[in-house]
Amino acid sequence: MLGIGTTVGTWVFFHMFMLQRTYSFSGFIKEPLDENQAEGDLTYFTCIVRELDDTQYISWLHNGRKISKNGEIIINTYAHYSIDYNSVFGTCNLRIQNVQRRDKGRYTCTVYDSNDKIVEKSRTANFTVLEIPQQQYPICSSTQTSYRVGQYVVLNCISEKTTPLALLRWVHNIGGSDSGLKESLTGNYEKSYSFIAKQSDNRAIFTCELTTSANPSIERNCTIGPLDVLYPPIVRIQQTRDVILGNEAIFICYSDANPQETTFEWSFDPPINENMFVLENDIILRIKNTLSSLNGTSVICTVTNSIGSGSSKLIVNVKLKESINNVVESNNGKETTQSEKPNERNKNKSNNQNSKSNQQLLQTRSPNNNNSSSTDISISLVVIIALVCIIVILGLALIPVGYMKYTRRQPSDTISRGRPVSIPDVYFEPRDHIDPMLPQLGLAAPWMRTVGVQVPGECEYDATYNTQVMPQPRQVYYTQRMYPASSL
CATH class of the missing domain: 2.60.40.10 (Immunoglobulins)
Structure with missing residues (x-):
């Protein structure tokens, strides 16, 4: 009988235990899903289970490694992880803040028993971290x-x-x-x-x-x-004005090079005497006295740097004085002009064109007369403008003065009919008042009348009424009115 009772008891206990386990955990309500998130962002993995008992708990696995137990992270390298855990509702959500590249992989929500044995696993969620190049790139x-x-x-x-x-x-x-x-x-x-x-x-x-x-x-x-692109000099020559027989001719050599130019060299073809020209800073060539023999001569400027050399050539075209219209001649600082005869200017169309161009050259070379005339005009214009401004200012200043003079001589007032009434120059304004009662005397102060008189400024001065009244002390004032001195 004892053996049969023991067997029945064991069977009942085992049946109740299995029934209790089946009732305690019945599955996952929500399992984690695959996620894609960029570095530095935030992501969630959700896990909700149904009916856990006190002997069971939930953990998260990352690539098969247990990283949490219930609501706590158990590995220090996962410090940026956190768990939103609620045992009543069976929720155990994994939160990853400031996502890092090493966070990518597989995540599983797992139920364990009291012996740390796996009871059930959720589906595995794959997490892809969208990588961003580090700050030093590109x-x-x-x-x-x-x-x-x-x-x-x-x-x-x-x-x-x-x-x-x-x-x-x-x-x-x-x-x-x-x-x-x-x-x-x-x-x-x-x-x-x-x-x-x-x-x-x-x-x-x-x-x-x-x-x-x-x-x-x-x-x-x-x-x-x-x-930094290195290239040899690129050279060009520019003359400041037309080359006139007997006048000075100036030529300038411009260069563009990388690295900077090292030398400038001038040459002539055919060669000319060295006494005929002067160099300034190796860049400017000055021919003091232009001769007819220079007509057709080639002026060459050669520039050199560490990469190579470059040159430019200009052919001199010497023009005669007679072919220039309105040529300026210098005489002790004054300038005079000589004009060609009208018959000579009308010989042919080409001469007319030359005379026009030469006239323009003259205007650019002799600015003194133009400057003097323009200076005179500008000074006259400034004087006229200054006079006009002074007259306008004086007129504006006199307007308020005249207005005040007019209103002072003709004061006016309005009556009910709307007609102006002149105010007399002399008028009287009587005013009555009574001095305040003195409490210690019990007497009424005397009645007094004050008369105000207005006299115009232009009236004659009468010395008879120019009597200065001295102020009286308070005791004298009341003494004259027969107040006892002891009451003061």
């Missing part, structure tokens, strides 16, 4: 620090290799081609831009822009430049 670089004209230039823009890949774009105004995005030897990704260097490319600036689909708000860039 990086721009070039193969050389300087280039010569005609040399092949290669510029590189480097970005970190991420998932997804960043987009690189060169911004410039110089024709060339890019290589597209390719993997570099360092394991990063780069985009190259290449072109043939020209003189116009000197001082050019190139910009590489980085964007990423992981976070469209991120826009970064790096620059290369100003680009």
Whole structure:
């Protein structure tokens, strides 16, 4: 009987235990889903279970590693993780703040028993971290620090290799081609831009822009430049005015070079005597006295720098004085003009054109007369404007003075009928008043009358009424009115 009772008791206990386990956990109400999130952002994984007993708990697994127990993170390297846990409702949500690249992987919500054995696992959620290139990217670089004209230039823009890949774009105004995005030897990704260097490319600036689909708000860039393109001098000669027989001729040599010019050299073809010209700073050539033999002579300026040399040539065209209309002659600081005869100016159409051009040359060379006449006109104009301003100011100042004079002599007032009434020059205004009662005397103060008189300023002065009345003390005033002195 004892054996049968023990067997029945064991069976009942086992049945009740199994019934209790089945009732305690019946499954997941909500399981975690796959997530994609960019670095630095926030993400959630949700887990809700049904009916846990006191011997069971929930944990999260990251790539098969237990990282939490109920509502606490148990690994220090996951300090940016947190758990939203509620045992009543069976919720155990995983929150990842400031997502990092190492957070990617598989996440599973798992139910354990008191012996740390797995009771049930949820579906595995895959977490993809959208990687953003680190702050130092993009990086721009070039193969050389300087280039010569005609040399092949290669510029590189480097970005970190991420998932997804960043987009690189060169911004410039110089024709060339890019290589597209390719993997570099360092394991990063780069985009190259290449072109043939020209003189116009000197001082050019190139910009590489980085964007990423992981976070469209991120826009970064790096620059290369100003680009240093070396080229030999580019030379040109300019003459300041027409070359006139017997006058001074000036020629200037301009140069554009990188690096800077080192030497300037002047030469003539055919050669001329060295005494005929003077150099100023090696850039300006002055021929003191132009001779007819210089007509057709080639003036050559050659400039040299460390890259090479460049030159320019100008052919001298000497013009005669007789062919110039209104030529200015200098005489002790004064200038006189000589005009050609009308018959000579009307010989042919070409002479008319030459005379017009020479007249324009004269106007540019002799500005003294024009300046003197224009100076006289400007001084006269300034004097006229000053006089007009003074008259206007005086007129404006006299307006208030006249108004005040008129209103003072003719004061007026209005009556009920609306007609103006003149105010007399002399009038009387009587005013009555009574002095205040003195409390200690119990007597009424005397009645007094005060008369005010207004006399115009232009009336005659009468010395009879010019009697100065001295103020009386208070005791004298009341004594005269027979008040006892003891009451004062």
